[in-house]
Amino acid sequence: MRLDAKYAIRCPNCGSHAERHHLLDSQLTRTQCPTCDYLMVTCSRTGNVIEAYSPGLYGYPH
């Protein structure tokens, strides 16, 4: 049984379509944008940021 939940969101970095995964067994939330390589992993229990990567705005065409 697959517990992970996936949501379509807007990337907070570039505004393109991104995905947010809730990894329920590890209590992590992973936000990933394929357009700008934005990555954010937070603990959904404590809200702590586990890993974050923001490439910045380089004028990617939308």
Ligand SMILES: [Zn+2]
């Ligand atoms: Zn993005």
